[in-house]
Amino acid sequence: xxxxxxxxxxxxxxxxxxxxxxxxxxxxxxxxxxxxxxxxxxxxxxxxxxxxxxxxxxxxxxxxxxxxxxxxxxxxxxxxxxxxxxxxxxxxxxxxxxxxxxxxxxxxxxxxxxxxxxxxxxxxxxxxxxxxxxxxxxxxxxxxxxxxxxxxxxxxxxxxxxxxxxxxxxxxxxxxxxxxxxxxxxxxxxxxxxxxxxxxxxxxxxxxxxxxxxxxxxxxxxxxxxxxxxxxxxxxxxxxxxxxxxxxxxxxxxxxxxxxxxxxxxxxxxxxxxxxxxxxxxxxxxxxxxxxxxxxxxxxxxxxxxxxxxxxxxxxxxxxxxxxxxxxxxxxxxxxxxxx
Numbered sequence: 278x279x280x281x282x283x284x285x286x287x288x289x290x291x292x293x294x295x296x297x298x299x300x301x302x303x304x305x306x307x308x309x310x311x312x313x314x315x316x317x318x319x320x321x322x323x324x325x326x327x328x329x330x331x332x333x334x335x336x337x338x339x340x341x342x343x344x345x346x347x348x349x350x351x352x353x354x355x356x357x358x359x360x361x362x363x364x365x366x367x368x369x370x371x372x373x374x375x376x377x378x379x380x381x382x383x384x385x386x387x388x389x390x391x392x393x394x395x396x397x398x399x400x401x402x403x404x405x406x407x408x409x410x411x412x413x414x415x416x417x418x419x420x421x422x423x424x425x426x427x428x429x430x431x432x433x434x435x436x437x438x439x440x441x442x443x444x445x446x447x448x449x450x451x452x453x454x455x456x457x458x459x460x461x462x463x464x465x466x467x468x469x470x471x472x473x474x475x476x477x478x479x480x481x482x483x484x485x486x487x488x489x490x491x492x493x494x495x496x497x498x499x500x501x502x503x504x505x506x507x508x509x510x511x512x513x514x515x516x517x518x519x520x521x522x523x524x525x526x527x528x529x530x531x532x533x534x535x536x537x538x539x540x541x542x543x544x545x546x547x548x549x550x551x552x553x554x555x556x557x558x559x560x561x562x563x564x565x566x567x568x569x570x571x572x573x574x575x576x577x578x579x580x581x582x583x584x585x586x587x588x589x590x591x592x593x594x595x596x597x598x599x600x601x602x603x604x605x606x607x608x609x610x611x612x613x614x615x616x617x
Contacts (some may be wrong), residue, residue: 285315285326294482295524303329316353316360323426325349326515327359340382341375343414351413374407376523387426388434390613397436404435433542444608445469447577448564449571452556456548460530463513464541467528469575469583470509471502472593478535483517490607498595581606 284304289296301315313329315322324537328345344367352360360365374382387404394400404426411424426434450469454462467478476494484490489502489510513527519581522533529536549568556565577594581602584590591602 282326282330284330284425285322286312287544294480294526301326313349315349317357324328338378338413339375340377340410341371343410343417343419344371346417347413347418359431362402365408366406369399369403370407372567379422382425384425384429384434391436394436398438401435401438427525429593436459440605442608443570443575443578444582445571445575450576450579452552452564453454453519453545453548453571456551458544458548458554459516460528460536460540461544461548462571463516463528465576466482467513468573470507472577472580472590472595473544475579478529479526479538479541481527482525484514489514489527493595496595500595541573556588578606578608582609587611 286302286304287299289297289299298317299319300317301319302530303313303315303326305312313325313429315325325348328349348364348367352363355363377386387407390404391397391400394403408424409424411420414420415422450465454465459464464475464478467473467481468475471491472487473491474479474495475494477491480494481489481491484504487504489504491500491502492498493500502510504514517527517529520529520531520533522529522535524533524535526535530540549571553565555567556562581590581594584593585609587599587603587607590607591599594602594606596602
């Protein structure tokens with residue numbers, strides 16, 4: 278692309294899934310330097326293009342220099358959902374830490390930020406990103422100072438976080454399931470049967486044989502499910518094969534459209550609201566409250582509870598630690614053997 282935006286190039290690629298994506302690049306070949314990837318978001322690409330092409334001044338020796346470089350060079354290489362979350366975190370971090378010099382940030386500075394941050398858990402996430410950028414800056418030669426909280430990971434200096442405790446009972450599952458259309462039902466079945474994250478439910482490909490192959494979008498871990506061993510998976514695959522769709526994904530609308538995150542969210546919110554109204558009409562306010570508290574990603578919790586034991590749940594959810602499964606996902610109590 279030339280003219281209005283010199284050196285801004287775009288490359289369009291068709292993925293194996295059939296999805297067409299466009300990548301934007303700042304051309305630095307005239308200087309004999311590597312091109313700068315600008316990501317897939319056109320507005321963000323233009324913002325970075327202006328910084329590069331118009332040589333917007335940066336404040337050297339401050340964290341702002343690292344923030345801008347991280348946003349320019351690293352965020353475009355991350356998954357879209359991860360980059361979006363990190364960009365939101367940077368929006369919070371930049372006004373506070375951006376103007377600061379590296380040697381002015383002490384451990385007490387970090388704890389003060391957490392104390393003043395009203396969203397306590399989100400504050401932890403923001404400082405986790407700050408730690409990542411700090412260590413990147415050391416690699417880039419922007420600072421030689423160690424992360425101020427280095428070695429204190431196990432000291433509990435961050436805000437205390439409590440795992441969300443919520444059990445997806447059969448009654449809750451069936452209440453929302455009854456008010457959902459087939460697209461939502463297939464997603465709920467798929468996630469609760471396999472423990473897949475919602476992103477993986479949307480992106481997993483319709484298999485040609487009896488094996489459903491998963492590559493987790495978050496961790497990259499692989500797994501396989503024998504379709505014939507699961508009545509739930511067999512029914513989903515059979516319905517999908519009967520649809521004349523122009524995409525390769527397992528989940529599909531009856532009209533053959535690929536299922537998006539927005540489609541699932543809207544369908545789930547509508548089904549949940551209808552189920553809650555029915556509970557209110559039946560004068561079961563507590564059940565209605567539980568219905569409204571359940572979110573679609575809780576189907577992964579249901580998968581953990583449906584597993585025979587914590588070890589099987591850990592394997593199903595592809596966790597590296599059994600403690601993670603028990604602490605955050607499995608609500609079902611373990612059966613204990615009396616000593617005598």
